[in-house]
Amino acid sequence: MAPKSASRSRSEDKQITQTPNGTAKSAKAKPTDYSSHGVTDNDIFMLPASDLQLLGLLTVIAAIVRLFRIYQPSSVVFDEVHFGGFASKYIKGKFFMDVHPPLAKLLLTLAGWLAGFDGEFDFKDIGKDYLEPGVPYVAMRLLPAIMGVMTVPMIFLTLKAAGCRTMTATLGAGMIIFENGLLTQSRLILLDSPLIVFTAFTALAWTCFTNQHEQGPSKAFDPSWWFWLVATGFGLGATVSVKWVGLFTIAWVGSLTIVQLWVLIGDAKTVTPRLWFKHFLARVFCLIVIPVTFYVALFGIHFLCLVNPGDGDGFMSSEFQATLNSKAMQDVPVDVIMGSRVSIRHHNTHGGYLHSHNHMYPTGSKQQQITLYPHKDENNAWLLENQTQPLDLDGEEIKGVKAWDTIDPVPLVDGSVVRLYHVITDRRLHSHDVRPPVSEAEWQNEVSAYGYEGFEGDANDLFRVEIVKSMSDGALAKEQVRTIETKFKLVHIMTGCSLFSHKVKLPDWGFDQQEVTCAKQGTLPNSIWYVEQNEHPKLGMDAEKVNYKNPGFLGKFWELQKVMWTTNAGLVESHAWDSRPPSWPILRRGINFWGKDHRQIYLIGNPIIWWSSTIAVGIYFAFKGLSILRWQRGYQDYDSVNFKRFDYEIGTSVLGWAFHYFPFYLMQRQLFLHHYFPALYFAIITMCQVYDFAANRAGGPFRVRDTPAIGRTGVAAFLAMSIVAFTLYAPLSYGNPWTQNSCQQVKLLETWDFDCSAFHTDFNQYDIDQPSSNIQPTDAPAVPPPGGQQQAPPAENVTPQPAVEEASVRREEKVEYRDQDGNLLNEEQVAALAGKVDFQTRYETRTRMIDGDGNEIPDNSAGTAPPHPADREPETAADDPENDGRELPATASPEDDIAKERSVKKNDGGKPKPASEGSEATSATK
DSSP states (O other): OOOGGGGGGGOOOOOOOOOOTEEEEOOOOSSSSSSOOTTOOOOOHHHHHEEEHHHHHHHHHHHHHHTTTTTTTOOOOOTTTHHHHHHHHHHBBBBBOOOOOOHHHHHHHHHHHHEEEEEEEEHSSSBSSTTTTTHHHHHHHHHHHHHHHHHHHHHHHHHHHHHHOHHHHHHHHHHHHHHHHHHHHHHHSSSSHHHHHHHHHHHHHHHHHHHHHHHHHTTTTTTHHHHHHHHHHHHHHHHHOOTTTTTHHHHHHHHHHHHHHHHHHHHHHTOOOOHHHHHHHHIIIIIIHHHHHHHHHHHHHHHHHHOOOTGGGGGGGGGHHTTTTTTTOOOOEEEOOOTOOEEEEEESSSEEEEEEEEEEESSSTOOOEEEESOOOOOOEEEEEEEOOOOOOSSSSSSTTGGGGSSSSBOOBBBTTTTEEEEEETTEEEEEEEEOOOOOOTTTTTEEEEEEEETTOOOGGGGGEEEEEEEGGTTGGGGGBBTTOOEEEEEETTTTEEEEEEEEEEEEGGGTTTTEEETTTTTTTTGGEEEEEEEETSSSTSSSSEEOOOOOOOHHHHHHHHHHHHHHHHTTTTTOOTTGGGGGGGTTOOEEEEEETTTEEEEEEOHHHHHHHHHHHHHHHHHHHHHHHHHHHHTTTTGGSSSHHIIIIIIIIHHHHHTTTTTGGOOOSSOOGGGGHHHHHHHHHHHHHHHHIIIEEEEOOOTTTTGGGHHHHHHHHHHHHHHHHHHHHHHHHTTTOBBBBBHHHOOSSSOOOOOGGGBSSSSSSGGGGGOSSSSOOTTTTTTOOOTTSSSOOOGGGSSSOOOOOTTTTOOOOOOOOOTTTTTOOOOHHHHHHHHHSOOOOOOOOOOEEETTTSSOOOOOOOOTTTOOOGSSSSHHHHHTTTTTOOOOOOOOOSSSSTTHHHHIIIITTTTTOOOOGGSSSOOOOOO
């Protein structure tokens, strides 16, 4: 190995750096304290007027690009389904459960409320019209759009704070302005634009603080030092309060903080132990206490807004639900005795109450259904009977279900054998060795309600109460059943199975309520029940009462965090447009947001910007690997100031990229291209810093830094290419008219599955208001162009047609009965078969032309081919049971996402679909 001699070290460039305010400082002098070698004061408050003017111009350009035609499309797009719907619930105060923290949703709600939104619009479906109900959707979209605009000055100032030249900062701002993916996300009612701007603000504040810290003891604890450290804390709090992706930002800042504290420990000359702890506590307060306080306070506002029961309260505990209006419960008797009328609640899934109604299972025993129902209802009432009837004073058996109303109370204790009598339908809870209609597993038995009024029941009605002592609250609750306090199992005497429920929904015939079965060796948590309501004539006003404990704010906060985490981790179902992390840096696939009227919004990045930023990250990894190898071989590269600064400054940005990218590899949940946007922001910073070092700081034979015109030319050329690419893909970002030929020409990868056949073949076709070839769905009326009524097409473009008076297309519903051979059955034949056979339903859509008098017009187009799926309205096409009316994406690649793309082609056909991650967690309440 070669000796580590100075003769083999690189010659260090003697340079004089100039601070933004014009103060010259030598980068040559090596500091003797913890200040960094080669760092200058890059105070962004001291920028020259020319930089501020340029910054203003870039911001104006960003505003024009972001706000251009923000009113289109005038219907619900992608996850506006969820986040617009959350705004409706905030305004109405209806509790919902979402996997994301509330900050961005509260801001979107505020924007809508200030614009007059009353919360009546439900944002239920993609394509649902905004104009007719008068939804102030433009005002709500303006909020993320303005935040998208703010990202531009953020990156400009961040690059200036990092020591880059003004032209490099302009390059970064231009890349943000003309990045198609960031543009698309910032024009819609979505959370990603607030996430990016708060991430950018945090990066700006931390970069400024780092610059202050690296200048050494002279800047420590100055007002500017404190200002940027506190600003970083608020930025971290805001970022994590939009999405938990902010935890990656916290990890980035936290790791760099540890590096700073480690460097401080090494400065024994100027940093005493007392001073080090002062640095440490300052960072703890600003980077931990402030973000946590900010985050928790946002949930305080969240709870203040959502005071009424809603679709999401079924995911929360009974104690939590009791804090909502109309969900609060009056004190109830604590002692459960024979003859008590009770409601029994499932403990684990929060699915609701043991419930029955006068509807039968379509298969199995075809007896009365038993379900979990999430709301209070009279069908939740059960009367507890002993296995034998009580005796009167003469030793005679007292008949009837109310026999226990007149005798002394008999407590329900551990081991009691009972029957549960359904008060409304006069049937008893029942189980037998029959498979359930949905969970047809051998270890599952059907649970039903069986009997009639006056029927004494049979042995299959008997259940043994087994108190789960470890989960019951209080010594007495472990011995006898007490309301709320006692958790117990109900074990079927004849089969030994336990009454059980899990998060499985019954089909339409079960009203989407949760399935109840009797499970042999079922998991303990799903077999646990408790009594919530308790009434008995012998339990008077003086009886001991009980109620739910109020969990308080912190209890509700912590419970909601656990539910959010569990729900987020449970989003593992396949989605038509999800993708995996390896495909993101190469922009392998986008997301279909919206499609209508031969236009489409498809989330795709600017390939020039996307791929160049990925290459820049790769350059740093190659540089780092080579520098480590050279260091091991004895080269003294790190004696060069520029070498050290390149490694640290760009390494900091690449670390931010890595923290916002690689954790997604550990996630099994649904992931989408937009999850890469925070990492993309850091990749863009990395690309700009690499260019700045190459053009403005590095030496070498070409001496590019001595010819600024070369650097400016490079920036201009790169931005010109980016603008050209931006323009080519702009129709997919704005939902503008496009042609099939233009679309095909820019589809660089086969895996870019936007559907070119959805567009017209010529722009002139967009100028003609052609009648739709499909039935308009009632919930998504056609939108007239801005400024008035739809214009009739020019007469010269209308092909002469036979005179048809007021011809129209109508949708009619008609029920027909046919036998197995397709023969039509009349009413008498149907009546004769009733009860003897099962009828299966099949939906078909037929279209006919009728005149103004209702007479059918013959269809002469029998030999024509059906319209291409891309030319059909998604809602109308969805009536087709074969393919659900969805367009087939052009994807055929053997690479890592091929299985996903084939599943889309087979099942979903490429129809825009909201992401599950944004959905409110209401599956337990439907």
